[in-house]
Amino acid sequence: MAKFNDFLQEKITPAMNKFGNNIVLSAITRGVMASLPLTLGTFLIAIVANFPVKAWTNWLAAIGLDTHLNAVVGATTDMLALFFAFTIAYNYAKLKESDELIAGVLSLASFIIVMPQQINGADGNLIAALEKTYLGSSGIFVAMLTAVLVGALYSFLDKKGLVIKLPDSVPEMVSKSLGPVFIAMIIFVVVLFVRIGFAYTSFNTIFEFINTVVGKPVMHLGSSTIALLIFFTIANILWWCGIHPASLQGVYMPVAMGAIAANVAAFQQGDPLPYTAFMVLFFTYVGVGGNGNTLGLAINMAIFSKSERYKVLGRISLVPNIFNINEPLIFGTPMIFNPFFFVPMALSSIVTGLVGLVFVKIGAYNSFNPLILLPWTTPPAVTAVITAGFLAAVGVICAIFASVLLYFPFFKMADKQALKEEQEK
Numbered sequence: 001m002a003k004f005n006d007f008l009q010e011k012i013t014p015a016m017n018k019f020g021n022n023i024v025l026s027a028i029t030r031g032v033m034a035s036l037p038l039t040l041g042t043f044l045i046a047i048v049a050n051f052p053v054k055a056w057t058n059w060l061a062a063i064g065l066d067t068h069l070n071a072v073v074g075a076t077t078d079m080l081a082l083f084f085a086f087t088i089a090y091n092y093a094k095l096k097e098s099d100e101l102i103a104g105v106l107s108l109a110s111f112i113i114v115m116p117q118q119i120n121g122a123d124g125n126l127i128a129a130l131e132k133t134y135l136g137s138s139g140i141f142v143a144m145l146t147a148v149l150v151g152a153l154y155s156f157l158d159k160k161g162l163v164i165k166l167p168d169s170v171p172e173m174v175s176k177s178l179g180p181v182f183i184a185m186i187i188f189v190v191v192l193f194v195r196i197g198f199a200y201t202s203f204n205t206i207f208e209f210i211n212t213v214v215g216k217p218v219m220h221l222g223s224s225t226i227a228l229l230i231f232f233t234i235a236n237i238l239w240w241c242g243i244h245p246a247s248l249q250g251v252y253m254p255v256a257m258g259a260i261a262a263n264v265a266a267f268q269q270g271d272p273l274p275y276t277a278f279m280v281l282f283f284t285y286v287g288v289g290g291n292g293n294t295l296g297l298a299i300n301m302a303i304f305s306k307s308e309r310y311k312v313l314g315r316i317s318l319v320p321n322i323f324n325i326n327e328p329l330i331f332g333t334p335m336i337f338n339p340f341f342f343v344p345m346a347l348s349s350i351v352t353g354l355v356g357l358v359f360v361k362i363g364a365y366n367s368f369n370p371l372i373l374l375p376w377t378t379p380p381a382v383t384a385v386i387t388a389g390f391l392a393a394v395g396v397i398c399a400i401f402a403s404v405l406l407y408f409p410f411f412k413m414a415d416k417q418a419l420k421e422e423q424e425k
Helices: 002-022 023-033 036-049 054-062 065-074 077-095 100-113 137-159 173-180 183-198 206-219 224-238 246-269 275-287 295-304 308-322 327-332 338-362 382-387 390-424
Strands: 118-120 127-130
Touching: 023 077, 023 137, 023 327, 036 065, 036 077, 036 308, 036 327, 054 065, 065 077, 077 100, 077 137, 077 327, 100 137, 100 183, 118 275, 137 183, 183 206, 224 275, 224 338, 246 275, 246 295, 275 338, 275 382, 275 390, 295 308, 295 327, 295 338, 295 390, 308 327, 308 390, 338 390, 382 390
Parallel strands: none
Antiparallel strands: 118 127
8 A cells, every 4th residue: 555655646646736737627626616605505405405204305395395495406506507607717717817707707608608598388389498407417518618618719819919909098897898899709609600510410409419429328338237337437437527427317217217117026026136236236336425436535535634625625525425415525626627536436336336246245135125216315324224224234334435445545645735735825
């Protein structure tokens, strides 16, 4: 372990630091971290709204509170792509010493321009509205791409002096607003051509292009445990790139639902379950604490951090991670395009999944009940106890411990750098 740590510090850390100092990645990192008040500020409300007790959620629905609680989440964490379109371009322009506010506004407008602005109503007629899924998880990658490109184009044209020069007598607020009009025209024309270009393809929108290109390979994966581990490994890698796993899971869900239906049918007939391992891994092991199995990282941060940054983040994000809400940690670290966490995030589902397979093999899930499908916010160990028994819960605890070990050396590198930055300041 000591030699491994020396290798990481001497060979890997310098390369990761150089990679992380790229202006594009810096802008994405800063822009993503700016969303931390949204994700951390609402996690308690998210847990209350989705607390894994049916009587509680039924009571919230009966008195009408569930609508209001979910509205808070719906306006924040469910619309992160909208915020990223502004914050990433804002930080890109700031790093380039251009007007960050104008860049953010232009990027936000560009992101909305490339979106479909009509949806089918209940009566089949088109309604002028924005598709909310594109404002949230399914639009995060497009939002980041738009923000970087618009931020770069705006900064480039700004440096070239393509602005309206007004006399000094004009108030600064007015000159700043009118100055970039020509740049805005150019950016909007480019964005318009992008929108039209995708409209004349089978994808129709850039969002569908991204989701289809990402989703098609997933459709070829089957319902075997190997396919499941491959799927979640791909999902974790894409999550590291900023593509929310929700867009993938929607594609893969038909495969999962087929396995669930087959298990339920066999269970009701008293036959052996054909997909026990698949269901156990899918609902319990491959996403302990959320995609990327970040509960292990949250524990590392909460217990072993020497930097104040990670210590505070770990302690705040530990509770939501227990309930499988990991956006505060993903965006607060941030883990997106963070070279320190690529390897453990990519391998995490394989490691925890293999632990789950071991406990399936030793009989921990012989009494598994496929009829019990708990809410996604149920802590994994609780899910294991209710669906299979206490030995299964031991398996989940072992998987969490394995994720702690997997993340530990990489976390220590990131923590050491964060501590150094704090000491320098």
